Amino acid sequence: QQQVKQSPQSLIVQKGGIPIINCAYENTAFDYFPWYQQFPGKGPALLIAIRPDVSEKKEGRFTISFNKSAKQFSLHIMDSQPGDSATYFCAAGPRDTGNQFYFGTGTSLTVIP
Amino acid sequence: DADVTQTPRNRITKTGKRIMLECSQTKGHDRMYWYRQDPGLGLQLIYYSFDVKDINKGEISDGYSVSRQAQAKFSLSLESAIPNQTALYFCATSDKGDRGGADTQYFGPGTRLTVL
Numbered sequence: 001q002q003q004v005k006q007s008p009q010s011l012i013v014q015k016g017g018i019p020i021i022n023c024a025y026e027n028t029a030f031d032y033f034p035w036y037q038q039f040p041g042k043g044p045a046l047l048i049a050i051r052p053d054v055s056e057k058k059e060g061r062f063t064i065s066f067n068k069s070a071k072q073f074s075l076h077i078m079d080s081q082p083g084d085s086a087t088y089f090c091a092a093g094p095r096d097t098g099n100q101f102y103f104g105t106g107t108s109l110t111v112i113p
Numbered sequence: 114d115a116d117v118t119q120t121p122r123n124r125i126t127k128t129g130k131r132i133m134l135e136c137s138q139t140k141g142h143d144r145m146y147w148y149r150q151d152p153g154l155g156l157q158l159i160y161y162s163f164d165v166k167d168i169n170k171g172e173i174s175d176g177y178s179v180s181r182q183a184q185a186k187f188s189l190s191l192e193s194a195i196p197n198q199t200a201l202y203f204c205a206t207s208d209k210g211d212r213g214g215a216d217t218q219y220f221g222p223g224t225r226l227t228v229l
Contacts, residue, residue: 006155036220042222042223043220046219105153105154
């Protein structure tokens, strides 16, 4: 049973495009939503994270949009570059109890020059 | 991330063999985790430990065991490896969040395990 559902599985965009990756969750106890970026041969690394007290968070070219009522959150990459080509994972977990994250299945992003 | 190291980085073994994967961290975190990554399945939690005396099963603990030898060391063992345990294994560490729960996890470079 997948606690966090992520789509699409793969995405190809032209340089300068705005890829969007979507995630959905069911557990209302989740209140911490990080995104991780993974390059081939490396471990995942935190990219950006959001808490449900805000609907949007921007860090550089990366933006998370959060819809608490729909239990959905999305990653947008503005002005995408070939160097953004990687696998992206969303995750969700509770801030109050324990520290078990649940990860989405990942999205493989390719940015074509 | 050099703060979290895993050994070995690659391992090929045969069905039925006992395997140990090791993880060390210099971040000073109390919390450590073992994940398994399979194509199309993302990251699945095997075991996690909040301190040396606190070890918990994750989503897919069957066939695995762990040992927390010290704050900085967390080992994963496969007592009798089987081919469907072929995967990429990641160790991660984290601090305790501001409300006692979730916080950023820092991952090691991974161990690629192949069971023939």
